[in-house]
Every structure is written in structure tokens, then in C-alpha cells.
Amino acid sequence: MIELADQDWNPGAYYRFRGLRLRPALDLLRAVGPLPEGSVIDLGCGGGAVGPALGQLRRHLVGVDTSPAMLSQARLTGGYDELLEQDLAEWSSSAPVAMIFSNAALHWVASHETLLPRLAALLAPGGVLAVQFPHQNNAPSHRLWRSLVDELFPGRIDPAQGPKVLLPAEYHRLLAPLGKVTLWETEYYQELAPDGEGHPVRRFTEGTYARPILNKLDSDEQAQLIRTYESVIGKAYPKGPNGTVLFPFRRLFFTLSV
Template sequence: MNGQTQHDWDPGTYHRFRGQRLRPALDLLSRVGPLPKGCVVDLGCGAGDVGSALRTRFGTSQAGALIGVDRSPAMLEQARAQAIYDRVIEADIADWTPDAPAALIFSNASLHWTGDHQTLLPRLVATLVPGGTLAVQVPHQNNAPSHRLWRTLADELCPGRLAEVALPSVLVPAQYFHLLETLGEVRLWETEYFQKLPPSDEGHPVRRFTEATYARPILQSMPDRERDRLVRAYDELIPKAYPMSADGSALFPFRRLFFTLVRAGYDAPAL
């Protein structure tokens, strides 16, 4: 997470849908191949939800440490408590550089909170050892009703408010491919997850899911009265796009973009 200290992430709110958020991370991890020696970095580690899987997969085979990096103090407190990482570092992804070249930089649902990917991604690749892997997953949902409705309603109910808000965003897939193709072997894909969100006594399930992530900076920019008005309007309109089942649950298609890059220059040992 690339959260701001003054409006830190709420681990409890974020983890309300922990299973749905963890699945893409595990799918990304399954696409990471053998690594050279070096540290493994969980970039934007949040509360450390993927740390155990990274430790299981690479902890006994890598010479380097398992390192968690995040800007959110609240999330890092939980990551430290898990005692999975060898080191946990509070840092902004936009500025962070490893102390030594990494075998894997694994970034699950965090880079969309950081801008200037045209500069950031080549810089991250340059910190890999030859043959090291950059593995990234970002939501690709901004044009879906779940996200678009937040922006539309904020513009209608609070004109000018979004001008003050930095919303998460990503490039189109082809831009990532052309940005990275000269730096190593690139693989790029999308998956749309059809998630059944459980019922909630406090609003539509899709609102509850998105308010903890995409809509978080929008809601935090508003005084209570404006925020409550926006939430009520969202709850009223969002069932048209995502109808609820009889039990109050909702089927929520969510698209995510994945890519891996294996840095050029590594000669695998002969078998």
C-alpha cells in the first residue's frame, strides 16, 4: 500500500474481503519461475498477507532475505506482528531502492497508487539481478460501474472535489508491454474474477468492497456531511449495475492486470 500517514489505511476495513483480495496475489505468484540468488521483496506488502506464501515458495531456496516494504504504518504494524519477513521497511514505493539487487520484486495491488510508471518500472527492473523477476498485479477496474459511479456522483454532488484527489490509475496493457519489452522477457495478461461478495448490514456489498480501496481517497477528502450524502447516493444506484441476491450478496466481476518481466542477462547453469 502507498498510504498517506495522515489518512492511514484501516487494516480491518481492507481485510473485510481478504479472500477475494488474496486470490490474485496467489495467481501472480504461481506464474513466477525459478529465481537466481538474491533477496525477495514484497513491494507494497500491506499487512503481510502474501508474506507467508512468499516464504513458503522461496524462503528455503533463496540466499537473500524476505523483505516487506510499505508506506502505511498501520499495515506494517500487522506485517511485523506476523514475524514472516526478515526485514520490514517503511518507505514510499516511488522512492524506495533495495540495498542489494533483488531476485524478485513482487508487487500485488500497490503500484496503481504510485504515479509515473514510465519512470518507476524501468528503475525497479534495474534493481534486479540478471535473471531476476518483476511480478506485478494491479486492478484494471477504473472504467467499470463500481469505480466510475464514485467519480460521477462525486462530480455531481461535490463539484470540483475530485480536482483535489489523487485516484489510483494504471496504463493500458500495450503501454506496459512496450515500456518493458527491451528490458527482458515480458508476459502480460488479464483475469476477470467473478466474486460473490457477502451481504452487509451497512450497505451494498460492492460499496463496502470499493470504499476500502479505490474510493478511499475520495471519501477521505470530504467532510462528514458530504461523505454521507455520497455513500447514500452510491448505495441507491449501484444495485442497477450489481443486483443483489435474495440473501443480500452480490456477484462482482473485477478485472485485474498482471505482468511479469525476467531481466535479461542471466545465463542459466548447464544441466
């Protein structure tokens, strides 16, 4: 059962697949070229997994996140010069920054049509906005959580809530007037090992995409939803002889240089 004692993020549940979640962040960072002077902002820094890599840029490194639990974890890394507990949609800077780096965070923030131009305006000349989103909402791993909760508990989940991701062409149209845009998608074929506590895809998704859904339910309802998800997810993602599951996961990336 997922740990849902409160509404905050659970670092243990999130970092159960830490290596698989870190790889896209490193791929995004490798796509970033030279930067101007200024701070680097890890917007949605979570537990600070990307902090050591960002620290190699030798800039003043600021982590921003809404989760006290995740920020406590980030603080333990010792990699950040500042850590701020703040709504990602409201964060700003009084001085131009060299890079705003956001890995698997901004899909939880609404109104990208206004958010992204506002972030771009905070960059120094030559600065970079580098962003990665999970682009998995229509895959069975994610779609089943919503379809099952709608079936079992009609009206409990607002369809407008949840991750917000535009189409790639919409991001290009939004960002191209602001600078040089590089936009791409990668589908990672992830091998998820069994841990004896449930289907690996359920374990992967319950701490991220399914978290706000499960947080709307009481413990008995959570258990019912998880049992139902477990009963069908294996048809979309069958286990191999040793219990390992091959899990395709699509992610959308872009960099904007101003």
C-alpha cells in the same frame, strides 16, 4: 460508514474481503519461475497477507509500505525479515534482488514509464518483477464514485489523482526492451456476501478505490456520497435472493524476467 479517522489505510476495512484480495496475489506468484540468489521484496506489502506464501521461497523477505497501520499488521504475521516504511516510488536497494513482487499497490504510484524501468534495473540477472494491478477503473463500481463526487461536490477531487494504470499494450511496449514479458488479464467473478451494513460492492470498494475520495470529505459529506452511491449501485450489481452480489472484477498482471 467507512472508518476515516485519519489518512492512513484501515486494515479492518481492507481485509473485510481478505480471501478475494489474496487470490490474485497467489495467481501472480504461481506464474513466477525459478529465481536467482538474492532477497525478495514485497513492494506495497500492506498488512502482509502475501508474506506466508512469499516466505515459502526461503529468501530474505523485505516488506515495504507507506502505511504505518498496515506495517503494524504485517509485523504481527512474523513472516518478514525486514519491514520498511517508505514511499514505494523512492524505494531502492543497494544490492541486486531476486524478485520485486507487487500486488495491488503500484497503481497508487505515478509515472510508471520511469518507475518500472528503475525497478527492473534493481534485479539480479534472471530476477523477476511481478506486478498485479486492479484494472477496474472504468467499471461502474469505480466510475460511480468519481462521477457522483463530481456531481455532489464539484471541484473537490483532482481528476489527476487516484489509481494510475496504463493500457496493457503500453506496458508491453515499455517492458519488452528490458527482458522477457508475460502479460495477461483475469476477470474474477466474486460472490460478495451481505453484511447488513450496506451494498456489498460499496463495502468492497470503500476501503480501497474510494478511500482517497472519501478522505477529501468531512463526515457529513462522506455520508451523503455513500447514501447516493448506495441508491444507484444496485442497478449495476443487483442483489440475489439472499443478498449476495456477483461482482466481476478485472485485474492486470505482468512478469518481467531480466
